[in-house]
Amino acid sequence: MxxxxxxxxxxxxxxxxxxxxxxxxxxxxxxxxxxxxxxxxxxxxxxxxxxxxxxxxxxxxxxxxxxxxxxxxxxxxxxxxxxxxxxxxxxxxxxxxxxxxxxxKNKITSGTATTAVELDDAQLAALSKGYAQKYGLKDVRLENKVDESILGGVILRIGDRLIDGSVKNKLKKIRVQLINKD
CATH class of the missing domain: 1.10.520.20 (N-terminal domain of the delta subunit of the F1F0-ATP synthase)
Known part of the structure; x- marks a missing residue:
């Protein structure tokens, strides 16, 4: 076979x-x-x-x-x-x-940072470093993807983890809360 x-x-x-x-x-x-x-x-x-x-x-x-x-x-x-x-x-x-x-073995991972505007290398490195420290990784290699529809903030997709810190998502949560209050 x-x-x-x-x-x-x-x-x-x-x-x-x-x-x-x-x-x-x-x-x-x-x-x-x-x-x-x-x-x-x-x-x-x-x-x-x-x-x-x-x-x-x-x-x-x-x-x-x-x-x-x-x-x-x-x-x-x-x-x-x-x-x-x-x-x-x-x-x-x-x-x-x-x-x-x-x-x-070396606790290195890759992912995507989706933002409304393109991040410069220093911003991408700071985001990568922060994520690596929070999750006990040695390094995180991030690729920046621009999507103006998220309005602002950042959406991180690393492995099977998604962290949505976009303005669009926050506005959606506020809307749901206001609708559920009534």
Whole structure:
């Protein structure tokens, strides 16, 4: 029975995470994987070279040697493992799973701050820092989304948590209270 992309990403990403932890190189592996993911995202044809049956294994190994030369040993070993088992097409999904595990271990999360006007970097950093402190996290990476319909305030969506501090929501609550009073 063939494995789905999600199952492959979960198995290989978890295995790489465990391997990097065992080798005490989690941060170095994470940094190399971020660099690799950026390169592959910018040049998606890289993956097709390593997945294409037209190229023989010697050609693929030679190409991989050029790409991996600046990476640490753990990443090199893992990339060679992916090549040997023909799993290069799943590389970005595997990196995403690794990143999820890395973020969990390091208490890092991501989310969206929806505001009526665009926040500058300092405002976004202060919002991120405040949320991280309140919920015992090391870091919160926030993306700012502008929605003028909220009138003011901020709506934070981080993971499965939603904090609606928008003016629109507050006005709605006041309206409900006034209606229920009568």
């Amino acid at each position: 063939a494995l789905s992309r999600e199952e492959i990403a979960a198995r290989y990403g978890t295995a790489l995470f465990g391997y990097a932890q065992d080798m005490n190189s989690l941060d170095a592996v994470h940094a190399d994987l971020q660099e690799l993911a950026q390169a592959v995202s910018a040049n998606p044809q890289i993956l097709s070279v390593f997945s294409d049956p037209i190229f023989n294994s010697d050609e693929k190994r030679a190409s991989l040697a050029v790409i991996e030369k600046d990476f640490n040993v753990e990443v090199q070993n893992f990339l060679n493992f992916l090549l040997e088992y023909d799993r290069f097409a799943d590389l970005l999904d595997i990196i995403d799973r690794f990143n999820d595990l890395y973020d969990q």
